[in-house]
Amino acid sequence: MHPDVEKILLSKEAIDEIVDRMAAQINEDYAGKTLLCVGILKGSCVFMMDLIRRLTDVDVEIDFMVASSYGSSAQSSGDVKIKKDLSRDIEGIDVLIVEDILDTGNTLTKLMGVLRDRKPASLELAVFLEKDLGIERAIKAKYLGGICPDEFVVGYGLDYNEKYRQLPYLGTLKREIYS
Numbered sequence: 001m002h003p004d005v006e007k008i009l010l011s012k013e014a015i016d017e018i019v020d021r022m023a024a025q026i027n028e029d030y031a032g033k034t035l036l037c038v039g040i041l042k043g044s045c046v047f048m049m050d051l052i053r054r055l056t057d058v059d060v061e062i063d064f065m066v067a068s069s070y071g072s073s074a075q076s077s078g079d080v081k082i083k084k085d086l087s088r089d090i091e092g093i094d095v096l097i098v099e100d101i102l103d104t105g106n107t108l109t110k111l112m113g114v115l116r117d118r119k120p121a122s123l124e125l126a127v128f129l130e131k132d133l134g135i136e137r138a139i140k141a142k143y144l145g146g147i148c149p150d151e152f153v154v155g156y157g158l159d160y161n162e163k164y165r166q167l168p169y170l171g172t173l174k175r176e177i178y179s
């Protein structure tokens, strides 16, 4: 285990099971169809690559967006900016947004609104984790991996100060690392 990690919340094996389950649902729902999977960089990249390799019954295409809502602060500002947009038009296309974590939901509420206005045939959301904030969000993920505690979680694409994304498990950080 990485020395900065306090506790492993999801082992690699547990993550594999979750992604298997999510992929099975998506394979069933989009069997034989073309699906554009849109990853929201950077956090989603590890999850997205694991997910699409399991979408054996779907014609998968991929694209990416970059959004920023945090600026230099650790708190979501609610002011979401698109820093990199899709490289294609999505009118009439089945689109699945792939994201690592739903925190306040500000980022995805904004992005889903922007993409919906472009008239895709369908627009759904696959989120690996939702933070347990005890709040009602404006958006819900059709495909959800699990709920995680409201702590600094890292690994499996998730970072703290851009580090720990490569860890193959999901863990909490030791308090002295972030305080």
Ligand code: PRP
Residues within 6 Å of the ligand: 040, 041, 042, 043, 044, 067, 068, 069, 070, 076, 099, 100, 101, 102, 103, 104, 105, 106, 107, 108, 158, 159
């Ligand atoms: C994280 C995460 C989501 C967003 C969720 O991204 O990947 O995009 O925050 O927060 P919200 O629900 O409160 O909007 P971050 O801005 O940290 O960038 P990263 O993906 O590059 O780590």
